[in-house]
Amino acid sequence: MPGLTGAPAYPHLRGQLALRWVDGTSPLRVVEQATWYRGTQTLTEADDPAAALAWRIAGATAPSHRDAPLPWLPDIPDVLRQDAETSDYLDRLTRRIDDLKQRLADEASQAGAFDRTPWRRTLPPDVDDQLISDLAAWRAAHEIPDTEPSPAGPPIKEPRAARHQSRLIRRLAVPSPVSSASTVDAAPDRLRAGQRQAERH
Numbered sequence: 001m002p003g004l005t006g007a008p009a010y011p012h013l014r015g016q017l018a019l020r021w022v023d024g025t026s027p028l029r030v031v032e033q034a035t036w037y038r039g040t041q042t043l044t045e046a047d048d049p050a051a052a053l054a055w056r057i058a059g060a061t062a063p064s065h066r067d068a069p070l071p072w073l074p075d076i077p078d079v080l081r082q083d084a085e086t087s088d089y090l091d092r093l094t095r096r097i098d099d100l101k102q103r104l105a106d107e108a109s110q111a112g113a114f115d116r117t118p119w120r121r122t123l124p125p126d127v128d129d130q131l132i133s134d135l136a137a138w139r140a141a142h143e144i145p146d147t148e149p150s151p152a153g154p155p156i157k158e159p160r161a162a163r164h165q166s167r168l169i170r171r172l173a174v175p176s177p178v179s180s181a182s183t184v185d186a187a188p189d190r191l192r193a194g195q196r197q198a199e200r201h
Helices: 010-020 027-035 043-046 049-059 078-082 084-109 118-122 129-141 161-174 185-201
Strands: none
Touching: 010 027, 010 049, 027 049, 043 049, 049 161, 078 084, 084 129, 118 129, 129 161
């Protein structure tokens, strides 16, 4: 498909193919499976054919995130875990990510963090600390600037990350148990607003 490697989402597609290849499935077979039933016509019509193909491949791969240090990352192939040098590197990288996540959570809970991060002013008043920490980690990992008003940031094209982004948006629409009794009348409206935002994303 001419121009596929220059499409914006091609790095995500290439990463999916590489992981499946390392796990023992040839890239050609993965692409063939993704186009068996729906063909390639819709891919040529898509604004970003690499993103469309990546979504197809991701839909045919069952997620489990058993080794992923971040919930939107794919599994680590077993062959990489069986290699001592690679496994040790991945363990160090995971510990580093865990340390950074904890630092972000601590910074998000500090006094004055609300004023330093404009995106937090758009959050519901009853949002819990865990969701704030998860949003902070998500924004840092995707280099979303503090000036971006949407808590989950702009839409992501990579399939696994996009699904996690939708989950974050849905969590924003759910009232906190602590204040749900006092906001019962506003809860349905907030939920519908969150659902509409998720659909737009």
